[in-house]
Amino acid sequence: MKIGNVFIPNKVVLAPMAGVSDKAFRIIAREHGCGLVYTEMISAKALTYKNNRTKEILNLRGEKQPIAVQLFGCEPAVMAAGAQIAVQEGAWLLDVNMGCPVPKVVRNGEGSALLENPELAVEIVRAMVQAVSVPITVKIRTGWDRENIVAVEFAREMEKAGARAIAVHGRTREQFYGGAADWAIIRQVKAAVSVPVIGNGDLWTPQDAGKMLEETGCDAVMLGRGVQGNPWLISRVCRYLEGEELPPPEPLEKIKGALKHLELTIKIKGEEAGVREMRKHLAWYLKGMKHTAPYKEAIFKTKKKDEVVRILEDYAGSVLGSRMI
């Protein structure tokens, strides 16, 4: 797949996920063979205010490209200025968030509120296209609610405005993350535009990914919650699409992966912030494994890396009966 002039080596894409697809996770996703990774959503306004924390989210140094930086906002000039900053920081692609359902975002007319305001969405895309030379993409939902399914017409408008790819999450804003994603709409969008369409929603297994590609004709699949604590889904989908089925990881492999993720996060964010940040990830890694409750509880109480490592090693030894080395 090519997005504008950017070549994407395979059909597997990591979704933008606030609090999840940070630098550490993007690096891990790459190691698992992901063809394209998105950043967490970044406020264009905060970028233009040179907010340090926001700048930190935009730190792409040392990462393998292509990376799509996702911006959110609703003012065309601010989005254009944010796009220029993101390109200076190394973005190869810029994505506009037109799907975030969070009230705080929607109330400002940003995220999925743009689905209700296609004229403004067009202005945003046009302003960004004029401001930078890298491809602009958009990520949308199917519509605001069941009575207002707009994805097909909206996607056409985005393409006309200059968007070079469209990621479609098959849910309405009103659904948030509940209910099943509607893949039929992804198929309709694919039939309506000539830029690449990236399908998203409810990809939990390699078979799901194969099925979405087949049923919708989309150009790539975007993995969301399925990869939380489970980056192996990425390598399994990659291999599945090449015709090979890999088994899910064994519990010990998951613990080793969790420790690696911890190490990387601490290297990037420091010990205290890193350990805090990793709590939810570690809980995800442990999901579905036996007798994890007391270990999770202990992880949530500590601020020390060594302690987390000791807890996970203890779990591996006591419950899994395996030594870590």
Ligand SMILES: Cc1cc2nc3c(=O)[nH]c(=O)nc-3n(C[C@H](O)[C@H](O)[C@H](O)COP(=O)(O)O)c2cc1C
């Ligand atoms: C914790 C979390 C954070 C998310 N953050 C973003 C975001 O920053 N930008 C965005 O466009 N979508 C965001 N999403 C939506 C995902 O990119 C994706 O569209 C959604 O999870 C549907 O895919 P799934 O069913 O595979 O999870 C987020 C989802 C989750 C669960």
